[in-house]
Amino acid sequence: FGAWTYTQEQADLRTGGDEARAWGAYMLAERPIGPFAGADTTLFLRAGISDGRTGDFAGSWTGGLLMDGVLPGRPSSAASIGLRQAFLSDPARDADRAAGTPLVASEFGLEAVLADAVTDWLSVKGSVQFVPDPGADPERDVVVVFGLRLEVSL
8 A cells, every 4th residue: 555645736627727736545456366377376456546636547447467487487577467447537527528528437458568587687578558548538549559668776
């Protein structure tokens, strides 16, 4: 469990110029479920909320599976797949509706990740995300996002 806040106030989406302190909370739960396809597998759930006044999203959740040791001979390798949903804040939906772009209540996505420690100080993580309704706008085309992250441990 955790919580966060910004030290400086942000623009409040509900008012014309007022500011508010952004805040949020989150949680992560994991449960090992044993071997699956030859890999140690963990079920996970992440969820979070925010104030809903200072940003477009008021909350989200992600659920999925994490599998360790998925590449033969690579015990540090891992793969995960997750489904997520992010909920738009009411002020964001109201503003978009007033601008003539009515949005749905939430955005869905599916993400797959493959990671491995290349050396004792370098890890590589690749990901692909499928977002059928980016920005919760049903009029937008499907988006596929590819990512690559390098992590260096000093």
